[in-house]
Amino acid sequence: MFLDVHELAIHRLPIRKSYSPGSLDFRTTEFKQVETLAVRATAELVDGQIHIFGNLHTRLELNCARCLEPVIEEVSRDFDLVYRPVTWVPREEDVQLRLEETEIGFFEGDGLFLADILAEQVNLAVPMKAICRSDCRGLCPHCGANLNYEQCSCEARTVDPRLASLERFKLEWFKKH
Numbered sequence: 566m567f568l569d570v571h572e573l574a575i576h577r578l579p580i581r582k583s584y585s586p587g588s589l590d591f592r593t594t595e596f597k598q599v600e601t602l603a604v605r606a607t608a609e610l611v612d613g614q615i616h617i618f619g620n621l622h623t624r625l626e627l628n629c630a631r632c633l634e635p636v637i638e639e640v641s642r643d644f645d646l647v648y649r650p651v652t653w654v655p656r657e658e659d660v661q662l663r664l665e666e667t668e669i670g671f672f673e674g675d676g677l678f679l680a681d682i683l684a685e686q687v688n689l690a691v692p693m694k695a696i697c698r699s700d701c702r703g704l705c706p707h708c709g710a711n712l713n714y715e716q717c718s719c720e721a722r723t724v725d726p727r728l729a730s731l732e733r734f735k736l737e738w739f740k741k742h
């Protein structure tokens with residue numbers, strides 16, 4: 566869906582759309598969409614700028630930051646955005662004030678694609694770190710075993726890294742002498 570300034574100049578545009586997984590390009594491999602993305606929004610032209618506000622909802626699959634197993638995260642985001650033409654020059658102070666609270670972006674030409682706006686908003690809504698469960702034990706740093714499922718034998722041998730280098734030094738020393 567293209568938000569065309571010429572069309573928005575005639576009327577406000579109510580938006581009710583669904584995007585199935587795979588139809589939006591998030592430009593990342595960090596997560597994938599696993600459920601329909603639903604968006605309800607309104608787009609309008611305000612002093613030559615595209616104002617779009619509403620909310621989106623979907624579910625994403627990420628990898629647990631500790632054990633790398635898939636984690637499903639529900640994502641809901643309200644947005645209130647203003648896109649200015651790259652050539653935009655402010656005209657009225659009151660318009661400036663009214664749009665002060667919103668985020669400002671830019672567009673070139675006749676407008677912009679809703680899909681691009683949504684992809685950006687989803688990226689902004691993704692949690693920095695997903696954890697499969699609060700007590701996830703993660704992977705063993707030595708053998709890579711998933712400690713939620715198995716107990717490897719590394720733990721008993723684990724030593725402080727500073728001591729480990731001292732151990733190595735001692736071994737080297739004994740070899741030489």
Ligand SMILES: [Zn+2]
Nearest residue numbers: 629632697701
């Ligand atoms: Zn985990």
Ligand SMILES: [Zn+2]
Nearest residue numbers: 705708717719
């Ligand atoms: Zn291990």
